[in-house]
Amino acid sequence: MNHPLMPGMQALQAADWSAVGKPSAHESAQLHVLGQATYTDDIVELQGTLHAALGLSQKAHARITAMDLSAVRAARGVLAVYTAQDIPGTNDCGPIIHDDPILADGLVQYVGQPLFLVVADSHDHARRAARLAQVSYEELPAILTPQAAKAAQSYVLPPMRLARGDAAAAFATAPHSVRGQLFVGGQEQFYLEGQIAYAIPKEGQGMQVLCSTQHPSEMQHVVAHALGLHSHHVAVECRRMGGGFGGKESQSALWAAAAAIAAARLKRPVKLRADRDDDMLVTGKRHCFYYEYEVAYDDQGKILAARVDMTLRAGYSADLSGPVATRAVCHFDNAYYLSDVDIRAACGKTNTQSNTAFRGFGGPQGAIAIEYAIDEIARHLRRDALDIRLLNLYGRDGEDGRNVTPYGQVIVDNVLPELMAELEASSDYRARRLAIDAWNEASPVLKKGLALTPLKFGIAFNVTHLNQAGALVHVYVDGSVLVNHGGTEMGQGIHTKVLQVVAHELGLDLERVRITATDTSKVANTSATAASTGADLNGKAAQDAARQIRERLAAYAVKHHGGVAEEVRFFSNRIHVNGQALPFEQVVQQAYLARVQLWSDGYYATPGLSWDAKTMTGHPFSYYAYGAAVAEVVVDTLTGEWKLLRADALYDAGQSLNPAIDIGQVEGAFIQGMGWLTTEQLWWNEAGKLMTHAPSTYKIPGISDCPEDFRVQLFQNRNVEDSIHRSKAVGEPPLLLPFSVFFAIRDAVSSVAGHAVQPPLNAPATSEEILKAVMAVQAAGARPA
Ligand code: MTE
Ligand code: LUZ
Ligand code: MOS
Numbered sequence: 001m002n003h004p005l006m007p008g009m010q011a012l013q014a015a016d017w018s019a020v021g022k023p024s025a026h027e028s029a030q031l032h033v034l035g036q037a038t039y040t041d042d043i044v045e046l047q048g049t050l051h052a053a054l055g056l057s058q059k060a061h062a063r064i065t066a067m068d069l070s071a072v073r074a075a076r077g078v079l080a081v082y083t084a085q086d087i088p089g090t091n092d093c094g095p096i097i098h099d100d101p102i103l104a105d106g107l108v109q110y111v112g113q114p115l116f117l118v119v120a121d122s123h124d125h126a127r128r129a130a131r132l133a134q135v136s137y138e139e140l141p142a143i144l145t146p147q148a149a150k151a152a153q154s155y156v157l158p159p160m161r162l163a164r165g166d167a168a169a170a171f172a173t174a175p176h177s178v179r180g181q182l183f184v185g186g187q188e189q190f191y192l193e194g195q196i197a198y199a200i201p202k203e204g205q206g207m208q209v210l211c212s213t214q215h216p217s218e219m220q221h222v223v224a225h226a227l228g229l230h231s232h233h234v235a236v237e238c239r240r241m242g243g244g245f246g247g248k249e250s251q252s253a254l255w256a257a258a259a260a261i262a263a264a265r266l267k268r269p270v271k272l273r274a275d276r277d278d279d280m281l282v283t284g285k286r287h288c289f290y291y292e293y294e295v296a297y298d299d300q301g302k303i304l305a306a307r308v309d310m311t312l313r314a315g316y317s318a319d320l321s322g323p324v325a326t327r328a329v330c331h332f333d334n335a336y337y338l339s340d341v342d343i344r345a346a347c348g349k350t351n352t353q354s355n356t357a358f359r360g361f362g363g364p365q366g367a368i369a370i371e372y373a374i375d376e377i378a379r380h381l382r383r384d385a386l387d388i389r390l391l392n393l394y395g396r397d398g399e400d401g402r403n404v405t406p407y408g409q410v411i412v413d414n415v416l417p418e419l420m421a422e423l424e425a426s427s428d429y430r431a432r433r434l435a436i437d438a439w440n441e442a443s444p445v446l447k448k449g450l451a452l453t454p455l456k457f458g459i460a461f462n463v464t465h466l467n468q469a470g471a472l473v474h475v476y477v478d479g480s481v482l483v484n485h486g487g488t489e490m491g492q493g494i495h496t497k498v499l500q501v502v503a504h505e506l507g508l509d510l511e512r513v514r515i516t517a518t519d520t521s522k523v524a525n526t527s528a529t530a531a532s533t534g535a536d537l538n539g540k541a542a543q544d545a546a547r548q549i550r551e552r553l554a555a556y557a558v559k560h561h562g563g564v565a566e567e568v569r570f571f572s573n574r575i576h577v578n579g580q581a582l583p584f585e586q587v588v589q590q591a592y593l594a595r596v597q598l599w600s601d602g603y604y605a606t607p608g609l610s611w612d613a614k615t616m617t618g619h620p621f622s623y624y625a626y627g628a629a630v631a632e633v634v635v636d637t638l639t640g641e642w643k644l645l646r647a648d649a650l651y652d653a654g655q656s657l658n659p660a661i662d663i664g665q666v667e668g669a670f671i672q673g674m675g676w677l678t679t680e681q682l683w684w685n686e687a688g689k690l691m692t693h694a695p696s697t698y699k700i701p702g703i704s705d706c707p708e709d710f711r712v713q714l715f716q717n718r719n720v721e722d723s724i725h726r727s728k729a730v731g732e733p734p735l736l737l738p739f740s741v742f743f744a745i746r747d748a749v750s751s752v753a754g755h756a757v758q759p760p761l762n763a764p765a766t767s768e769e770i771l772k773a774v775m776a777v778q779a780a781g782a783r784p785a
Pocket of ligand 1: 244531533
């Protein structure tokens with residue numbers, strides 16, 4: 001069988017071999033594979049460290065009438081039990097709106113909500129004790145689904161709307177339209193390292209929190225508020241996470257705050273590590289979406305107007321649901337010019353975990369709806385869906401006026417026409433389509449499907465002020481370099497990329513530059529490492545710091561060795577000045593003796609951004625990343641089982657900072673997104689308890705689910721914006737690539753009735769869901785037209 005080994009590596013040969021653009025290994029790769037990388041739970045514990053566990057609500061919506069914790073207090077090894085009343089400061093860990101109690105105070109709003117905190121001499125004792133609580137509830141009616149929230153008009157935030165043109169008028173005159181409902185399920189982040197915080201009291205009122213978080217500054221604020229302290233009392237540090245995927249952007253706060261509360265009260269170090277089931281029961285996930293959509297089009301398949309009403313399952317509190325819904329609204333267009341639109345989104349308040357960030361942050365959920373409609377338009381017109389997609393793409397420039405998004409941002413660099421043409425050719429799409437049609441003719445049970453889907457993803461936090469970053473670079477007297485910046489490492493390779501940027505700026509080998517843990521006492525007021533902006537923002541900030549040091553060294557070198565500062569060059573570990581090539585460390589030592597500052601801070605704020613939340617218009621994104629993928633699947637129409645036979649992906653990482661890491665990000669996001677759309681099903685019982693709270697019942701993709709033939713390439717491009725070395729972000733956008741898998745499955749199902757029937761397929765397209773769709777298509781196909 002044709003089984004190319006990482007064919008994506010082909011793209012690497014063209015790369016230029018300076019520190020930047022080099023496919024260097026992840027800075028922690030060796031530590032990772034040797035098991036020597038230190039995660040929060042691996043940090044050597046201080047003497048006297050205690051362990052905490054949370055007691056959880058057993059009801060979805062209820063008033064607590066009594067909470068008898070005497071058995072918990074009496075349990076073996078228990079030192080203390082704390083409830084909401086024991087919190088010294090504010091009982092809140094909500095990131096934007098303060099509706100997120102750390103510990104429930106009288107009212108519980110989901111099964112799994114933390115009620116109390118028990119501290120014991122071991123992790124095991126704490127967990128066992130937590131189960132001994134006797135809680136009496138007065139139950140209240142619970143809302144569990146977005147549909148129910150919509151019916152009850154139960155929202156955590158006012159609904160939002162983005163309208164352009166006159167959709168109603170366009171619908172009135174359009175020759176055709178498709179309409180329907182769609183449900184797309186949520187997704188558990190399933191970071192391999194669960195939520196964890198280790199709080200260490202310091203002298204005075206000081207508190208240090210070592211925790212697994214994408215957002216150290218937010219943890220600092222939440223802990224300070226919970227303890228009734230100022231931010232300068234609290235230091236938060238994170239060397240790395242074993243995955244975050246958005247799940248540790250805001251929701252690491254509960255764990256940090258709870259550990260800090262116990263540590264402050266007991267004046268002893270306290271560690272709170274979530275067991276996997278508790279982690280899944282307590283924390284929020286990707287929002288599931290319920291859509292009602294209607295799209296009008298002409299005989300060729302050109303979209304004339306689109307309407308969508310999206311209801312998100314926000315859960316019991318707002319968390320980041322507002323920005324997630326905003327990103328969904330701003331990505332409903334995906335890659336397509338939609339002249340007349342009416343896009344609505346509402347964050348349904350439900351008695352479930354408070355949903356939060358997850359790779360893509362509402363973008364995938366927004367974009368899949370228009371792809372679903374396009375898939376139906378193609379089937380109705382009996383055209384290949386790729387042709388309908390190509391027909392509706394944004395224009396490349398302003399010539400035809402088709403390059404303005406519904407929210408008013410002008411698209412200046414749409415490379416999708418070229419990118420998709422390249423992928424169509426390299427994947428042999430048209431020939432495979434014909435081959436699959438023929439194959440399906442001859443195969444009554446197994447059916448193949450094929451789809452090519454594009455993506456466009458806006459890069460920047462859609463909340464403008466978050467688009468800033470800081471860094472701190474030290475050059476020591478021996479010429480070694482230490483870098484710190486506001487971004488956090490979750491496996492995505494941000495530290496590797498930032499090291500490359502600094503090494504490039506100072507003309508050093510990567511080995512001469514080292515990174516330290518992200519720390520709020522080194523770089524202040526940082527944004528979450530999120531929205532795929534980590535390397536963009538922190539790379540620029542670190543570059544700014546390194547440049548200042550370089551300029552000082554250049555000025556010093558010229559003073560002592562002659563020449564002009566503009567002509568001083570830094571490369572090959574040497575400073576090239578006035579015809580000499582001096583070792584970097586030599587100039588550094590001389591500069592130190594001459595009292596030149598050898599360290600610097602750096603700062604960056606993304607220029608040109610604006611956003612009016614009321615009208616939902618502006619220029620929220622710095623630029624767009626693009627990509628496309630082709631998937632070929634085979635579906636067993638008797639069982640609903642399926643297999644991804646081949647996947648080809650082409651992603652626009654601009655001038656990639658590190659093609660090895662970027663290809664890894666594309667592969668990982670593809671498979672993770674495929675899990676979201678196919679096997680990962682969250683299921684709550686009628687009482688509102690999440691029953692899929694462990695890998696035994698919640699199926700993430702395994703290695704055997706990856707296609708044997710997986711061809712990932714980076715599109716040759718250069719960012720038109722002045723991003724860090726003209727690269728483009730890569731973290732989240734490729735999560736949209738496996739739309740191709742979902743629509744290939746839908747295509748295979750549709751072939752059962754000769755593509756004459758629209759398969760009613762929701763996501764995740766589990767085997768059960770696929771089988772239901774096959775049966776529905778068979779039944780409809782059997783009826784006379
Ligand atoms: N890759 C790994 N290995 N682990 C992760 O947790 N998170 C993703 C993505 N890739 C993640 C990952 C998410 S949700 C984001 S926003 C980006 O990485 C953040 O990293 P960056 O902005 O530095 O690219
Ligand atoms: N906006 C966004 C945000 O686009 N992505 C994010 O991760 C985010 N987080 C917080 C607030 N706005
Ligand atoms: Mo990523 S969802 O922006 O943390």
